[in-house]
Amino acid sequence: MNYDDVVIGAGHNGLTAAAYLARAGRKVLVLEAADHVGGAAVSAQAFPGVDARLSRYSYLVSLLPRQIMTDLDLDVRLIRRRYSSFTPVPSDPTRGLLVDHGDPAATAAGFADLTSGGREHAAWDDFYGRVQRLAEKVFPTVLEPLRSEDDLAALVGDDELWESLVRRPLGEVLEATFAHDTVRGIVATDALIGTFADLRGDDLRQNVCFLYHLIGGGTGDWDVPVGGMGAVTDGLARAAMAAGAEIRTGTRVLAVDPDGEVRWEGGAATASTIHAACAPTVLNRLLEAAGAMPIETEAEPEGAQLKVNMLLSRLPRLRDEAADPTGAFAGTFHINEGYAQLQDSYAAAAAGRVPQLPPCEIYCHSLSDRSILGPELAATDAQTLTLFGLHLPARLFRGSREEHDAVKDLALARTLESLNSVLAEPIQDVLLRDGDGAYCLEARTPVELEADLGLPGGNIFHRSLQWPWAEQGSEVGTWGVETSHPKVRIAGAGARRGGGVSGIPGHNAAQSVLAG
Incomplete structure (x- = not known):
């Protein structure tokens, strides 16, 4: 089979590339190993018997340019959050700082109360x-x-x-x-x-x-995708297919010949250009399987987070009695993320230890968008919580299955302890139970994200982020997606200007072809 373009991976970047290329009249094939599109930007029913579709991995949108949404006629609605953040003071969680875009005077007063004056604000x-x-x-x-x-x-x-x-x-x-x-x-x-x-x-x-x-967007705002993150990638998939792109799920690529051939079990295709919307280290394995030279990239990327999804019967009460939980949880809720704590936690993890009180932050999608909850659940006080734990690198979880699970249990226990240190009641008291009677709580380590999504070392950016400009003279004027193989592009987060749910690498991979 002959195509103009073969795209490896149907995450949001692969779908963006496919949509642009197909709209330009090119014959495009997208190959995806999973049985669904979306990659890390999906909505899923995480808990058996519970009618809630969570943004299981990626959860907010900042870097997706409006130009891409306009170019591809994306039917996606993003909600701007009024509250930027709420932060309990680590040394005294009965006090906190709320940054409220809707009330600058209240924010200034909060700074003055916290810091005893106006200098910090x-x-x-x-x-x-x-x-x-x-x-x-x-x-x-x-x-x-x-x-x-x-x-x-x-x-x-x-x-x-x-x-x-x-x-x-x-x-x-x-x-x-x-x-x-x-x-x-x-x-x-x-x-x-x-x-x-x-x-x-x-x-x-x-x-x-x-x-x-x-x-992101020239503002740095992080917006809520209505319907969850899956609404974004579903919209991109519709745009690609409407333009004529062919998407095959359940198709794991086995080898990439840089002369333009892609092979999978039971099939192969040739293309003028191959767009790798997978991690660069994954592309290298595919190139080596074809006997080709790998591209230059980071040798061992490493993620550093514990991702926890929760479903609550209601928002928990806070130790800061002056804070309204609705406002506190509507933005980014910072937990034990004082500057000294961040540095101490880094030092502990770098020395091979799980931090005693891991710094983490929480986001509540359902306060902005109830559509991710089924009708019966949405009619109650139920809320979703997404927790992102910092300074928990993949190296801590390497080892046997038993060793991994033991460290995961410790990291999760300490992370929940960290969360509970700012609450007036244990989070366990407000966790809903799923259809099997278990807590509605799902935790994923970097090692598990590597297995689930093909993220090397669990790195959510596919590799360490790079400056969004040319760092060598030879890069000036390129699109940041080119490789040492003229027919192969990096179309995923591992491209320069990659990372986050943005579509930028997908757009740039397509433009590197379309712009001649």
Whole structure:
């Protein structure tokens, strides 16, 4: 069978590439090993006998450009969250800080109460105001050929901020900018989602992660997809198929010949271009299976999170009696994420130990969108909770099945203890039970994410994130998806400007062909 393009992987990036290519009149085949499309961006019934469809892995949208939604006529609705975050003070969880976009005066008062004055809030406003101006300049470039760092720095026009975010360890910047440990921690968390890093590390992995979490849409807002994350990928699949793309699920690719042949059990196809919407390390295994040279990429990517999905009978009461749980849980709820705690937890995990009180953050989809709950459940006070635990790298869970499970049990127990430290009642008291009588609680380690989704080391970005500009002169003017094999593209999160639910690598892989 002959095609113009073969796409490996029907996650959101593979579907984006397929939709653009098919709409341009090309003959496109998408191959997916699972029995469904969506990859990590799916909605699923996680608990037997419970009518709730959770965004099981990815859960919020920030980096998906409106241009892609418009180009592909996506029927997807995103809800902007009023509340940015709520953070109990780690040393005294009876007090907390609510950042409310809908009430700037209340936010300022919260800062003043926490920090005994207005300095921290003024520093906060100045810092995030400058970061937003940077985002407004940088984000539109992610759908263009790569520019050099110097070009982007000139475009941003704030040399001091550029030096702070791009060339100095973020921890140094936060320590110089903010005085309060809790405020430093709130800012720092965006540098650590899915990234195992020392905030003061010279490799600047934390800085790259921070930048991606704050440039989305030019605002840094993280929006709620109505219907769950599966609504996004279902919409992309409809767009691809409506344009004529052929999607085959249950088809595991076995080998990729860089001359343009893709082989799977019982079949093969040739194409002018192969778009690998899988992880680069997975592509390398497929290239090696065909006797070809692997592409250059990170040798051993590693994820660093514990992902926990929960379904509650109601929101739990908080130790901070002045805080309304509805507002606190509607944004990002930070738990034991003070700056010092983040650093101490990193040091413990780097030394091979599960942190005593793992830092984590929680998000409640159902406060913004009840459509993910069945009618009977939606009529009650039931709520979903997604917990993302930091500084729990894959290395802690490696070993035999028994060793993995023992560490997982310890990590989950300590994570729930961390959560309970800010609640006025144990989370277990409000967990619903599934049809089998078990708690509605699902936890996945990086090792399990690797097995479930093909994420190397459980890395949700497929590899360490890269700066969204050319780091070598030879990259300037390319799309950040090209490989050493002219007919092979990286169309997934492992591309430059990959990571997150964005469609950007899929768009850029398609444009690398369509733009000639």
